[in-house]
Amino acid sequence: MNIDKELEILENIYHNPHQVSQRDLAQIAGLSLGMTNVILKRLAGKGLLTIKKVNNRNIRYAVSPKGIEAITRKSYRYFKRTIKNVVFYRESIETLMDRIRERDYTGLILVGQSDLDFMVEHLAGKAGLTLHKQDPPPQERVFTLYSESYLPDQEETADREDVVFLQDLLM
Secondary structure (H helix, E strand, O other): OOHHHHHHHHHHHHHOOOOOOHHHHHHHHOOOHHHHHHHHHHHHHOOOEEEEEOOOOOEEEEEOHHHHHHHHHHHHHHHHHHHHHHHHHHHHHHHHHHHHHHOOOOEEEEEOOOOOHHHHHHHHHHOOOEEEOOOOOOOOOEEEEEOOOOOOOHHHHOOOOOEEEHHHHOO
């Protein structure tokens, strides 16, 4: 069983302790009701969750201290991985900005929406490059950076040395 599904169910119970039914959890996790029941029993067996029968129709779930610790560990690992990725992205983009500057470009245009536009803007400025949101002045030598969400036509980028794809840079 995917441990992420277990933690997803655990987190949902933790954030909504009095409002989550087994059916809700199944829908949230994208699992069958039967599989959700198996996971809930497994979580209780591991001591991560307590199950209390309120009456014949209602069951109340509560995350135990051990369950809270499991959620915290997962969150910490996710945070650590995110920071590591941000550092990698910054270093990759910074290296690109240096290469662009060395090739005597004075500007950069970022084409498409990017989750990293704030970083590109900051590092372009730090490298002395002007970041353009629209068409740059015709006399300026501008490098084109396609965002991770933009897919240009093949003809648009064929045989151009002034183009980089952000997604290729970040792999």
